[in-house]
Amino acid sequence: MADGRVRFALWAPSCQQVELELRDGGLQPMQAQDDGWYVALIECPADTAYRYRIDGQWPVPDPASRRQIEDVHGFSQVVDHSAYIWHHRDWNGRPWHETVLYELHVGLFGGFQQVIEHLPHLADLGVTALQLMPLNAFSGTRNWGYDGVLPFAPANAYGTPDELKQLIDSAHAYGLMVFVDVVYNHFGPDGNYLGVYARQFFHEERITPWGAAIDFSRPQVRDFFCENALMWLLDYRVDGLRLDAVHAIDDDDFLKELAARVRSALPQQRQVHLVLENEHNAAHLLRDGFDAQWNDDGHNTLHALLTFENESYYADYAQAPTRKLATCLEQGFVYQGQANRHGLPRGEPSADLPPHAFVLFLQNHDQVGNRAFGERLTLLAEVDALQAATVLLLLCPMVPLLFMGEEWGSKRPFLFFTDYHDELANAVREGRRNEFADFSQFNSSHTREAIADPNAEASFQRSQPDLAPALEPEQREWLAFYRGLLQVRHSRLLPGLEQARSLGAQVLGDGAVLARWRLGNGPALSIAINLGTSVVSLPAEAMHGERLYTLRIDDADLRQAQLPPRSALVTLEPVR
Template sequence: MTQSWGGSWSAEGWTVRLWAPEALRVDLILDGHEHPMTAQAGGFWSATVPARPGMGYRFRVDGETFPDPASRCQAGGVHDASRVTGPDDFPWQADWGGRDWSGAVLYELHLGAFTGEGTLSAATERLAELAELGFTAVELMPVGQWAGARGWGYDGVLPFALHPAYGRPDDLRRFVDRAHGLGLMVILDLVMNHFGPEGACLHRIAPAFFDRARHTPWGAAFDFAQAPVREYWIECAEYWLGSFRLDGLRLDAVHQIAGPGAETFLRTLAQRARVVDPGRAIHLIVEDERNEPTLRETSYDAAWNDDFHHAIHCLLTGESHGYYASFARDPMDDLARALLRGHVEEGQPRPGQPRPGQPRPGLTRPRGHPCAHLPTTAFVNATQTHDQIGNRARGERLLTLADPQGVRTAYALLLLSPYIPMVFMGEERGAITPFLFFADYAGELAEAVRKGRAAAFSEIAALGAEAPDPLAEGSFALSHLDWRDNDRARDWLDLTRRALAFRAARVVPLLASGPRLEAQVERRGPAALRAVWRFAAGTLRLALSMGTPDPAPCPPRGARFDLGRPGIDRFALSVGVEPG
């Protein structure tokens, strides 16, 4: 299939294409030499020229010069020239056909804060430790290039280009090859709903790329009714999956991929992503705050499930602000519902939320539709994520907010329940280092970001404290993971290792046997419950106490995993699996 965006190689040389439907003239400036580009059907411009990998190039559109919005590699920052990249010829070593989704245990990490060096090379050296603990997949926060040297990655403007702070493209290939050699999948978080506030050039190259009738909370919305817009993002997905042999994608905030053409885009993206390499399983995850089942019913494997997180968080911390409001009313009941059905909010009116047609300030409308018919593997559960930690004023982890034994019990529940677990970096070792929001802007934009974060956390200032400055390099430094070996780390690592070994040996075979045949969850007093899930290959039973002992605990039968003493300890978990 002909590539619509960016550069590609053929027998004729190097061909580069750009969509600029309103332009009168477009030139390619390659290594200082000007080459007129030819207008083609549909608003594209093209040039085929002799080139060498490493050459710098730009586009001149009606007299204004830009980098390639589909650049695979930059000579420097987002405003600098793009570089010609060579054909893919990396010497892959791992013999890899992928892994079944039922065995997924995700480890979310930010490459810049995962190690002291903040590079792919340094992260590669840590992969063996994750595999030894029992993780089966690494989920990378976005790596597409954004303005500045540090950031979360969700403000990218060159989504095809690896951010140079992390290394070169072959460093990512070495990371993936090493992961595969250890049995680890690599999932990449991609942002296809907006560009960041600095360095996006498509606003001027192709204003038609954007939907003037719609705006996201983070920037201009894309017009997915335009075939070249859909193709841009689909080719971006194909590039990362194909050139880097990734095992899947997590699509950020798909609820903001909306308007005419959005449904076609998401369906086509899934179809084409899965055939990038027919010999390798590709897994697709969405973040969708609507709690909609449709994508998972048709073409996507799973969705992040914030409802599980919110129930756990409110249960352990007692917090009730913002989106925690409805989950703070009876978090144990919400946890029971999450274990039974997957999502908690499925379109029903709930205390703390307005009824349809009766919106109240500061609260959202009821959201979602019934999802209990989906397999348990269609939900990615977490007790901590980059969002839920980093969007707090001080970036606190759960261990600094709640009873440590309660946090341990919730963590074990996450790893052993029949949903797909995701751990945020450091959680496996009981980390208490914060993960703050950080960025690297200058001038008016920096001040706007600073003021915006301060306004969002005005209640902290009212208490005589301030949120850390997101633009300060120290905020980034504070967010680096602490790898020190101490008693707490060893205790948490041992729990992680034991729980994931039990999951691999006992729980995953149930999930691999097919969807749950039956599920039951019974409340046992104010803070205890029992749950049963029946699968074709056996039955999973669970007894949980989250602050009050079960008055009459019934130990699960079969192979057992216990944390605490059911019926005695305030926090306890007992899990049993019976085959057949």
């Protein structure tokens, strides 16, 4: 606080007594207040180690701990966020339409300091935003990110709060925005003590895959998560948040409140962006406080076209995938209320939304990490087809997202990894393997045993990216390919992306589509791609204007108005 004292507060409505325990000795009773709050106000310096003692017997960390001394079961630490001296305080972010996201896992790079060393590569590549997979503290020394239990505390394995600020400060020096992936729909299975003293935090009668559902109807619960969002944006000065799996929150009022509180708490000049992952395809949220949604429909359709996979959720996209791709490019979502394979309606109309309301990707942590063997598309798709899809990804007006190592054609897996022990380790390992029982390849317990043990350190080590891409000719070619496409995006398309609107999309043949957009500064952008194996005819509108980018197509093809297999043609037709 301003006078140098520290205010400790815990919402513990299901206990009778709370004491503040300092690691250097002594217990201090906390005063009971209204609505289940317990408060203590004492003089102590920053870096003081403390925890709470519940009903005289349960020592627990602060659920809003800003830093843990050792692990998620131990002492929390007082952090003075105002003590850090920012070198780029005048940074106010970048407009959303300039965004090119790059998703990475801090732990796999070695920590915050090691990610700083990677920033020059990202800036040179043409990336404009670093998206950090969840940073919140978790049990053990390694976790793929989505099992955190203390959402206010950066994981010790990655570095200190000040080192995270140095990373963000350094990114801003390179003109890079920083996004943090936040998980508000569940807590991990080890280290969450809320049920000991705040059972009301959960709907105990509603069970989810992660346990009792969180009760977002309670103001204390909403405040907990809204204040977490504000911490990242105000104390760490990040430029945006990606909200994980909000379909599991199932409370639009909370989401709208969070967006409104974020917008009202930040100065007008700060450009801050809120992005959703939402299987419900709730288009209305993209008109009410949120900038964009991860377009899983777009990914799943392209994946089906590139790999011909048709099991599990890909079954929803394997039928008429080319038509679905055209719908996605024209209207955003594929599912806008139609029934999925389970006969359930999914989604809302999205055709009125601008293209930049959708984040498009070919790979990300979910789509790679949730595969049994964590394979990347470099091992699943033909290179020519993958490159054609990449032209679409990086030159269409949707916001593109790259997954670490994608830009140099990495073939390293990204596996699901954790660091649990004993019975929990066994349960996680078997649960993970049983997730794939619906796939024909793993329809027996014997075949599922080939799936890596998440708790084995080797699963983490195998997932570490190969960070010397310039040493291999093939990787240099991939890098040049990505860099060249992003140069075209920034130099030729950027001025018109904010106001871009669809001019429609059509199927040209099996695996081939033509999509067109009117850019905000006047020109019409056309992208024709052929992911199929047969030549298709090109309509006249695909060939008007300047050839902005071509992939495996030459003058002879254009004279014959044809689009060869595994090719792409991008044109820009000026204003008449």
